[in-house]
Amino acid sequence: MPKNEKKLNVFVASPSDVMDERNLINEICIELNRVWGDWLGLNLNLIRWETNIYPGVSEYSQNVINEQINDDFDIFIAMFWNRFGTQTKKSKSGTLEELNLAFSKFKNQNDSVDIMIYFKKQLLEYEDKVQQEKVLDLKHNLSKEGTLYWEFQETKDFESLMRIHLSMVAQKWAKKYLSDNTNKSYKDILLDDLNLEDYYSIVSSRTKVLQTLTLNIATIYKFNIDGAKLFSKQIKKLLNEKNILIKQFKLLRVTKIYLMNMEDTVNIIDSQIAPISHARGVLFETLSKIISLEIGLKFNERITTLKSVINNLNNVHIDASNKMKDTINSLSNNSYLKNNLTNQKMIRVLEKYKSELDKFINLSTPLLELLNELES
DSSP: OOTTOEEEEEEEEOOGGGHHHHHHHHHHHHHHHHHHHHHTOEEEEEEOHHHHOOOOOOSSHHHHHHHHHTTOOSEEEEEESSOOOOOOSSSSOHHHHHHHHHHHHHHHOTTSOEEEEEEEOSOOTTSOHHHHHHHHHHHHHHHHTTOOOEEESSHHHHHHHHHHHHHHHHHHHHHHHSOSOOOOHHHHHHHSOOOHHHHHHHHHHHHHHHHHHHHHHHHHHHHHHHHHHHHHHHHHHHTTOOOHHHHHHHHHHHHHHHHHHHHHHHHHHHHHHHHHHHHHHHHHHHHHHHHHHHTTOOOHHHHHHHHHHHHHHHHHHHHHHHHHHHHHHHHHTOTTTTTOHHHHHHHHHHHHHHHHHHHHHHHHHHHHHHHHHHHO
């Protein structure tokens, strides 16, 4: 791990009806740590009452959690669905008490914590109506106070949102705490005389990093494509509006929202490109060492596995490169946004990302040929 690693404590607060989402956050943190732990020197340390709280005695049960956690968190995630939670001595629910603790920390120092609040839609008819009303009241109160929260329909939607939002938060914390010196530990290791097992371990690690980063980009890319389709439908509908003033007002509003989302997409994709380039460089340098050591050795099963992994990753890169090409052409030919600065930034970032994808593809072709020879 990097010597200057920064541990970010991520506290998850929620009633009991969003366990699937709670478990997903754990999986996403593990996944993102593969990337940010090496590249940015960040480690997302997930804190949940199920795993981090031990039995204790206090004024009331929720206070046991409060005393053990205190406000020792950098990222606070709150989730609600049908249940609001059980009332405590000091609040309408334990989750709300934890949320208020996070708000207090934010008010004391607004850059000390990121508060992320999520509501699952589609309230179930057979659930407790009183609990549901309390959830709706909280949403209303948060809106009145100017707090931005996110809503999602299904658990799979939440997974995409959380992956994107935690990536954005990780980038922000990295800029705050870490120097511009990216971790070069793997590069340094490659200068040493490692054995074959060490090199295979590095290949496995860098492959997982590339898989995670390309998945991050694929996720935000899909959000952008969905947003573009919605934007196109809205524009077509508004063109039929007879009142010119209303038409202009609505066109400006939907365009502003779309461009804000596009700006977020640009920033997220751009933040992934440097670690992708670094991981690719380390991966292929290590692969070259493996091949030089494997020549003359009969490790066919391992070579076959290695070839399969690289081939699958190469196919992912080819598919992504083709999608980037189509999207770049579409954005370039969009007469409505052609000269917009955000649209032009998006084109440049996608071209930059496509260039990285193509570098991987170009390096993979001769490598796969060599692996075929080693396997035979």
